[in-house]
Amino acid sequence: MSSGAAGDNIPIGTTKGPGESAGDFTIVTPDREGVVKIGEFIYYWDEVDGGRRRIFGRVASRAHLKLYPDAFMADPATSPGEVARILGFESADSELYEVNVSIMGHFSDTMGFVNPRIAPRPGLPVFLAEPETLAPILSSKNPGETGAVHVGSLLTRGDGEVPVSMDADEFANTHLAIIAGTGAGKSYLAGVIVEELLRPNNAAAVLIIDPHQEYDTLDQIPNIDTFRQINSEIEYRPEVKIFREGEFVVRRNVMHHDDILYLLGDVSTPQRVIARRALGSLRNKRNWIFDDLLRAVDNVDVASLSGGQTDQDGQEDYRSSKQALTFKLQDTLGRRGAFDDYKHTDMQDLLRPGRCSVLQVGGMDRRSQQIVVATILRRAFEGRQQTKRGETDPRDELHLPFPVFVLIEEAHRFAPPGGGAATSNLLAEILAEGRKFGMGIGLITQRPGKLDQDVLSQCMTQCIMRIVNPVDQNAVASAVESMGRDLLAELPALSKGQAIVSGAAVNTTVLCRVRERKTPHGGASYKSAETWTDYFRPEKVRRRKTDEALFPQPDGSAEVDLARELFGDD
Amino acid sequence: MEDAASELVGVVFDTILFNPDFGSAGPRIRPQIESDRLTPDRYADTATLVGIIALGMLDRDNTVIHGVTSTSPFIGARVRALRDNEITNFHKPNGRFTVGYVPHLLAHGHPLIEQLLLSLSDRLAGLFPEESAALSVIRNNLAWKLKVEQSK
Ligand SMILES: Nc1ncnc2c1ncn2[C@@H]1O[C@H](COP(=O)(O)OP(=O)(O)O)[C@@H](O)[C@H]1O
Ligand SMILES: [Mg+2]
Numbered sequence: 128m129s130s131g132a133a134g135d136n137i138p139i140g141t142t143k144g145p146g147e148s149a150g151d152f153t154i155v156t157p158d159r160e161g162v163v164k165i166g167e168f169i170y171y172w173d174e175v176d177g178g179r180r181r182i183f184g185r186v187a188s189r190a191h192l193k194l195y196p197d198a199f200m201a202d203p204a205t206s207p208g209e210v211a212r213i214l215g216f217e218s219a220d221s222e223l224y225e226v227n228v229s230i231m232g233h234f235s236d237t238m239g240f241v242n243p244r245i246a247p248r249p250g251l252p253v254f255l256a257e258p259e260t261l262a263p264i265l266s267s268k269n270p271g272e273t274g275a276v277h278v279g280s281l282l283t284r285g286d287g288e289v290p291v292s293m294d295a296d297e298f299a300n301t302h303l304a305i306i307a308g309t310g311a312g313k314s315y316l317a318g319v320i321v322e323e324l325l326r327p328n329n330a331a332a333v334l335i336i337d338p339h340q341e342y343d344t345l346d347q348i349p350n351i352d353t354f355r356q357i358n359s360e361i362e363y364r365p366e367v368k369i370f371r372e373g374e375f376v377v378r379r380n381v382m383h384h385d386d387i388l389y390l391l392g393d394v395s396t397p398q399r400v401i402a403r404r405a406l407g408s409l410r411n412k413r414n415w416i417f418d419d420l421l422r423a424v425d426n427v428d429v430a431s432l433s434g435g436q437t438d439q440d441g442q443e444d445y446r447s448s449k450q451a452l453t454f455k456l457q458d459t460l461g462r463r464g465a466f467d468d469y470k471h472t473d474m475q476d477l478l479r480p481g482r483c484s485v486l487q488v489g490g491m492d493r494r495s496q497q498i499v500v501a502t503i504l505r506r507a508f509e510g511r512q513q514t515k516r517g518e519t520d521p522r523d524e525l526h527l528p529f530p531v532f533v534l535i536e537e538a539h540r541f542a543p544p545g546g547g548a549a550t551s552n553l554l555a556e557i558l559a560e561g562r563k564f565g566m567g568i569g570l571i572t573q574r575p576g577k578l579d580q581d582v583l584s585q586c587m588t589q590c591i592m593r594i595v596n597p598v599d600q601n602a603v604a605s606a607v608e609s610m611g612r613d614l615l616a617e618l619p620a621l622s623k624g625q626a627i628v629s630g631a632a633v634n635t636t637v638l639c640r641v642r643e644r645k646t647p648h649g650g651a652s653y654k655s656a657e658t659w660t661d662y663f664r665p666e667k668v669r670r671r672k673t674d675e676a677l678f679p680q681p682d683g684s685a686e687v688d689l690a691r692e693l694f695g696d697d
Numbered sequence: 698m699e700d701a702a703s704e705l706v707g708v709v710f711d712t713i714l715f716n717p718d719f720g721s722a723g724p725r726i727r728p729q730i731e732s733d734r735l736t737p738d739r740y741a742d743t744a745t746l747v748g749i750i751a752l753g754m755l756d757r758d759n760t761v762i763h764g765v766t767s768t769s770p771f772i773g774a775r776v777r778a779l780r781d782n783e784i785t786n787f788h789k790p791n792g793r794f795t796v797g798y799v800p801h802l803l804a805h806g807h808p809l810i811e812q813l814l815l816s817l818s819d820r821l822a823g824l825f826p827e828e829s830a831a832l833s834v835i836r837n838n839l840a841w842k843l844k845v846e847q848s849k
Binding site: 196198199201202204205209210212213214 | 763764793794795796797798799800828830831832833834835837838841
């Protein structure tokens with residue numbers, strides 16, 4: 128059989144034989160151009176099903192076959208290659224590598240990659256996959272196509288040379304996980320994904336749970352031309368709505384009873400029993416308000432709770448429990464801001480195609496965050512189910528006749544290992560069933576070890592970025608089957624903005640350089656040193672002094688003295 | 698050692714003081730006829746047997762081969778010392794310095810080869826001062842093997 132075909136690059140190596148494991152093979156290459164990088168795609172030709180096809184593989188690891196003796200490197204000013212040359216070794220290929228390649232197979236439009244299940248015969252030439260061959264087989268959608276989420280380009284090639292797109296239909300149905308250590312670029316990537324989802328080719332309904340106020344800069348999207356499509360037939364302008372704290376409200380009487388109980392935190396058993404009774408008594412009162420709940424607590428028949436006994440002490444206990452519960456309710460559910468008797472942030476306001484809603488939940492305590500998120504997720508999920516079953520009409524708040532995608536930052540807060548958060552069961556349910564009802568979840572976390580592993584393993588598409596912590600690496604390894612061991616070893620070596628994208632939304636695992644944001648990134652880290660030094664800028668010092676003269680503080684004089692000492696008395 | 702077109706280049710690696718009176722199985726330095734007659738000088742007849750190891754070949758047209766050559770010396774070939782410019786030509790075949798015969802010598806396995814190479818590299822460092830850095834890497838490597846590893 129002839130070696131290659133017209134259009135091939137120059138061969139870069141030669142097949143050697145089976146590799147370390149069943150899905151691997153090895154090639155030998157002098158790698159003169161330095162192109163055989165880990166994560167790179169290569170191919171050889173072989174006979175498959177009666178036709179000659181390119182069999183693709185991904186470079187997993189490489190090792191030197193020839194090594195200079197250590198002693199050749201004794202003098203930093205003399206290269207070992209020069210010593211070898213003087214000793215009569217004249218070849219240009221002084222380096223030779225054995226490269227382990229994970230076999231992917233030949234590509235078919237209908238089947239994706241089909242593994243030949245056989246290692247190549249030794250001695251076949253191996254080629255670097257050309258950009259135009261590679262782009263259409265890595266991603267199932269081309270940038271700009273409906274459903275394409277163009278996140279960046281192949282890391283082993285030049286910037287933009289081989290675009291990498293995820294398939295929105297896949298991750299919006301079978302969920303997405305973005306996992307990496309702090310500062311690796313998770314939120315940046317999430318921003319890129321949202322930008323793509325809001326382009327005219329997707330016009331998605333997106334909700335972001337944003338505890339760190341990192342996504343408010345997405346509100347630039349409507350001002351950027353590429354996000355709009357306006358012609359005679361279509362007028363598309365995406366919207367981005369930032370809901371700051373207090374700007375979204377959950378009406379108390381739509382809340383789940385379990386959620387209200389959860390909101391109370393650790394309460395005594397009698398308090399819990401009373402709360403349950405009180406909530407139960409409101410079941411038939413659709414539009415109850417907070418005062419009704421307090422009244423219901425007061426009206427709970429203590430005698431019936433203490434088993435009909437007329438034991439005075441027991442009843443006294445319950446009475447004090449009622450009091451404690453009332454305080455607790457006032458302190459949690461009763462607080463203004465997130466919860467209200469009448470106002471309510473409409474699901475249709477939060478969720479609609481071409482709109483991204485950003486919920487800034489950072490100001491709330493953890494339990495309230497969970498309850499707000501749980502309530503919103505539950506209502507969205509119910510809405511999708513009811514709409515799908517034809518139980519809603521367009522005026523209903525829960526009428527949601529389109530799929531929705533919810534991106535959750537700090538996901539480990541909402542689905543800790545083994546459950547226990549108000550959102551735990553709900554998230555598990557949506558992740559398991561979301562596909563049936565068109566509800567997708569994107570989980571972002573820097574602590575995959577602190578995220579429920581069942582939840583994590585339900586995310587069929589993964590974007591994994593730099594992870595150094597071994598505990599977190601293991602969590603990723605066990606939850607993410609589709610990602611090869613080879614690439615797992617790369618996790619600590621990745622730089623900011625580099626991601627391993629694998630799973631349902633791409634055809635094969637690919638090392639990706641995340642593209643630049645079109646909107647500014649809102650998650651810039653705090654400039655500590657700048658703020659500290661700023662404190663001592665003369666005008667700042669002067670202002671403080673004036674302020675202190677006007678509003679003398681009992682212990683503020685020390686600051687002024689320090690400034691005077693440092694900058695003199697001007 | 699020379700023939701018409703090319704010369705075998707070698708280096709002296711051993712000398713043995715030889716007296717033909719002892720060890721009759723040895724090579725004959727003097728023509729056999731003379732040994733019939735007893736002459737006084739016979740007792741003083743000693744010779745130095747010089748061992749030469751081939752390094753390569755130097756053609757008339759300055760083609761250089763380091764290592765195993767395609768010819769071998771024949772009995773009676775004339776032996777002469779190389780001139781300095783010939784040593785230079787031999788070590789700079791294409792204008793680039795090389796001692797391609799070193800691996801060939803090491804493969805020889807003679808116990809004194811490393812010692813020989815040490816003194817050879819010192820000599821070459823004198824002739825090619827610009828190569829002394831690379832030569833000393835090779836030299837130090839040899840010296841380490843010879844003096845440190847072998848005394849373990
Ligand atoms: N693809 C990228 N291109 C350019 N800068 C990036 C990229 N990804 C991340 N950064 C920068 O790195 C910093 C950390 O990114 P961020 O997304 O906030 O990290 P994380 O959310 O993982 O903690 C940000 O300041 C951001 O500007
Ligand atoms: Mg972040």
